[in-house]
Amino acid sequence: MEFIKNLGELLKTRSDFFIELLLQHLVLSLIAIVIITVVGVTTGVLIAKSQKAASVVIGLTNVLYTIPSIAMFGFFVSITGIGNTTAIIALVIYGLLPVIRNTYVGLTEVDDQILEAAVGMGSTPWQLLSKIQFPLALPVIIAGIRSMVVMTIALAGIASFIGAGGLGVAIWRGITTNFDEMTVAGSLLVALLAFVADGILGIIEKRLLRRTK
Amino acid sequence: MIEFRDVSQQYQAGKPIIRHLSLTVSQGEFVVLIGPSGCGKTTLLKMMNGLIKPDSGEIRIKGKELKAWDPITLKRNIGYVIQQVGLFPHLTIEKNIAYALDIQKASETVKKERARELIQLVGLEENYLAKYPNELSGGQKQRVGIARALAADPEIILMDEPLGAVDQINRGVLQDEIIRIYQTLNKTIVFVTHDIEEAIKLGTKIVVMNQGEIMEMGSRDAIVFHSKSHFADDFIGNKGFLSYLNIVKIEQVVCPFNGNVSEKEITLxxxxxxxxxVGIRICLENGVNQIGVRDGAGQVVGAFDLGCLSRLKF
Structure with missing residues (x-):
């Protein structure tokens, strides 16, 4: 009880500090999320045309995905130094897998009959993609983006270990100064952020699913 | 309209799907391609809109060589209906029907107008336009599939077993609809089926295929009665004959009453x-040789007896 009281007290007295970290965290994640979405979806679309390219690219992102995050951050520090840039690069590499994979799966699992009808009616490759394949794959793509967003927000908490801003700063400071309330406050806010983002995307996903079933 | 000259095609070397095939489809014909599975009928159909390219031989569509056509333009000039319908599940029925116009960048008003026109043509209510494909029954979906193929007003329509997945009762109704649309719009139709009854009912020209070759080709009468190939004879056989009896109308064989029987004595x-x-059945059922025939308005037009059948002219 004492702990929870202290936690509340801390969040209240240091609200400016936490709001600033929350905003930093949000900006850091958002930049990574935008880059991942653009790069991931584009890559997914491109590899959907060739099965060989797909297995290579998905295999590669799978391997990258298995590298422990601390090791990944550490590795990039030696190349791009400490700070936000390095954090974003690492976040992007992690987040690509679910987006590329889901885009690829979504596009390639569109019913052959539907594709044949669209091609047979004289769709250009671009029309086939933009009017048929992509809209039909959208629910699967959104599902991939959703898990990527939650993961990126969570992972951005580790970014402060390499000097980036965000709520990881509070967690890191709590751990190093043996200040448990600080660690927990930072962690809770990360979780809250991920939870809200997931909820918003969930609503969007549901809306899309209703239309395309 | 469509001309194949010595066309061959194989997916794998040594396994020909189409062998040295020649075929001409003229303007306004309703050609039915029929044969056992794997005979190459669907491949032949898909060559007509360039979905499959031949290995050798010449194909001309509307007098122009296939290679000279831009593949996209060619497909836009030909309506295409497939078995599983392939409606776009994320689009409303209206957008589905207007898709061919949409990809050719027609205006919204034109698309809306055309969708409304076509939904009526295929016998569905206008309120279906706002629905999604998953709200429709199999038969309704296929009606939409046909409407969609007609959207850009193509002269040629290809149908690949369009009624294969429709139940027996709806199939008959849809066959009648297809005949009606064919007669009203005066299109050239190429239709693939493996159902003999369907082929006899729909085709003005029936093409029997086997192992990538045309075994027999001709009108309904010629295919049922004067088949020259053994294969076509076996394949069409009595089933084809039965379908024939089911399709040809009594009005084609009406004859005068036999001399000593007066109209008043006829009860059937x-x-x-x-x-x-129907006429043959009534005769057999009642053990009579002759029954009377009336037209739609109830006027007596003559008699039907088994001897009348010889009046069929091939």
């Missing part, structure tokens, strides 16, 4: 629009 009647099989 059929309608001139009934198929032959």
């Amino acid at each position: 009647w059929v309608s001139a629009a009934d198929p032959l099989i």
Whole structure:
């Protein structure tokens, strides 16, 4: 009880500090999320045309995905130094897998009959993609983006270990100064952020699913 | 309209799907391609809109060589209906029907107008336009599939077993609809099926295929009665004959009453629009040689007896 009281007290007295970290965290994640979405979806679309390219690219992102995050951050520090840039690069590499994979799966699992009808009616490759394949794959793509967003927000908490801003700063400071309330406050806010983002995307996903079933 | 000259095609070397095939489809014909599975009928159909390219031979569509056509333009000039319908599940029925116009960048008003026109043509209510494909039954979906193929007003329509997945009752109704649309719009139709009854009913020209070759080709009468190939004879056989009796109308064989029987003595009647099989059945059922025939308005038009059948002219 004492702990929870202290936690509340801390969040209240240091609200400016936490709001600033929350905003930093949000900006850091958002930049990574935008880059991942653009790069991931584009890559997914491109590899959907060739099965060989797909297995290579998905295999590669799978391997990258298995590298422990601390090791990944550490590795990039030696190349791009400490700070936000390095954090974003690492976040992007992690987040690509679910987006590329889901885009690829979504596009390639569109019913052959539907594709044949669209091609047979004289769709250009671009029309086939933009009017048929992509809209039909959208629910699967959104599902991939959703898990990527939650993961990126969570992972951005580790970014402060390499000097980036965000709520990881509070967690890191709590751990190093043996200040448990600080660690927990930072962690809770990360979780809250991920939870809200997931909820918003969930609503969007549901809306899309209703239309395309 | 469509001309194949010595066309061959194989997916794998040594396994030909189409062998040295020649075929001409003229303007306004309703050509049915029929044969056992794997005979190459669907491949032949898909060559007509360039979905499959031949290995050798010449194909001309509307007088122009296939290679000279831009593949996209060619497909836009030909309507295409497939078995599983392939409606776009994320689009409303209206957008589905207007898709061919949409990809050719027609205006919204034109698309809306055309969708409304076509939904009526295929016998569905206008309120279906706002629905999604998953709200429709199999038969309704296929009606939409046909409407969609007609959207850009193509002269040629290809149908690949369009009624294969439709139940027996709806199939008959849809066959009648297809005949009606064919007769009203005066299109050239190429239709693939493995159902003999369907082929006899729909085709003005029936092409029997086996192992990538045309075994027999001709009108309904020629295919049922004067088949020259052994294969076509076996394949069409009595099933084809039965379908024939089911389709040809009594009005084609009406004859005068036999001299000593007067109209008043006749108690059994059929309608001139009934198929032959109805008349034959009534005769057999009642053990009579002759029954009367009336037209739609109830006027007596003559008699039907088994001897009349010889009046069929091939």
